[in-house]
């Protein structure tokens with residue numbers, strides 16, 4: 001067997017552990033392993049593959065990023081190109097990828113990616129490429145799996161950052177708004193916000209009402225706490241409002257951001273308190289993976305090779321009830337795993353007094 005490994009979309013801590021486990025497991029079966037350089041985009045170049053050996057994947061379990069490089073542009077079905085008049089358009093270049101795989105006699109692809117990568121994988125499967133997916137995203141929003149690789153590290157990073165923001169918020173009696181990642185789902189905001197004792201957590205699943213946030217800050221203050229912490233997911237919206245979009249390029253997801261700054265201004269004005277905002281941004285994607293992320297990434301990477309060995313293609317290896325299972329990629333493509341607003345995590349947060357910015361409607 002000759003297999004290729006791709007790390008598509010934004011990077012996440014744990015990618016290297018998954019690459020290492022997949023490589024070593026495949027090598028132990030006598031297979032050849034190739035990494036795709038910088039995502040699908042490199043498949044149109046003359047030198048897209050990095051041969052993966054035991055020495056190349058040595059001591060990478062604990063490294064952040066990806067030794068292969070990542071790219072969240074280069075969707076082969078919507079590949080951007082510049083027209084003669086200078087404007088940009090998109091074209092379908094997926095057939096070139098199929099040809100490239102045939103030319104290099106690649107039997108199967110391990111696609112380590114998030115929702116966008118699974119969407120592309122699903123379409124490539126229809127073109128005859130044999131794929132096994134590994135769920136990766138700090139956003140933890142891939143449908144069908146309890147947890148994705150990278151999420152635990154991102155939550156730990158965000159929690160630590162909010163802890164630090166809290167001490168300065170208290171010293172200056174300020175409202176601090178911390179914007180975290182989470183395009184369609186508020187997993188990071190919920191888990192980090194709750195763990196770091198935020199007063200308000202705003203997530204895409206629960207559109208917020210500004211007055212409810214103001215009321216929460218005032219009630220906190222009336223009880224003698226002169227600062228407040230608001231954690232907001234980048235994709236959260238005001239009730240009847242729109243997401244804050246900073247830009248959109250062909251073949252790429254919208255670039256979000258700005259909700260934190262919006263809330264800083266609004267809350268400062270409406271509460272009369274000094275406020276500041278901070279965007280944690282890509283910090284959440286960086287750094288060494290936690291022990292938990294290392295472990296699930298190793299388990300995912302190795303499980304993907306066993307899946308290929310069984311000839312069980314077009315599956316995503318997922319973690320469910322702490323067991324690795326396999327589900328069809330078609331079941332997850334174009335779906336999102338949202339926070340259940342009646343989950344015990346949300347109920348726990350409400351029970352201990354966290355506001356989700358919608359109390360007046362309950």
Ligand code: F6P
Pocket residue numbers: 010011072137138139181182183234256285
């Ligand atoms: O990895 C997912 C994600 O972290 C989203 O939450 C965020 O919107 C996006 O990546 C940003 O990606 P980039 O700035 O790398 O395009």
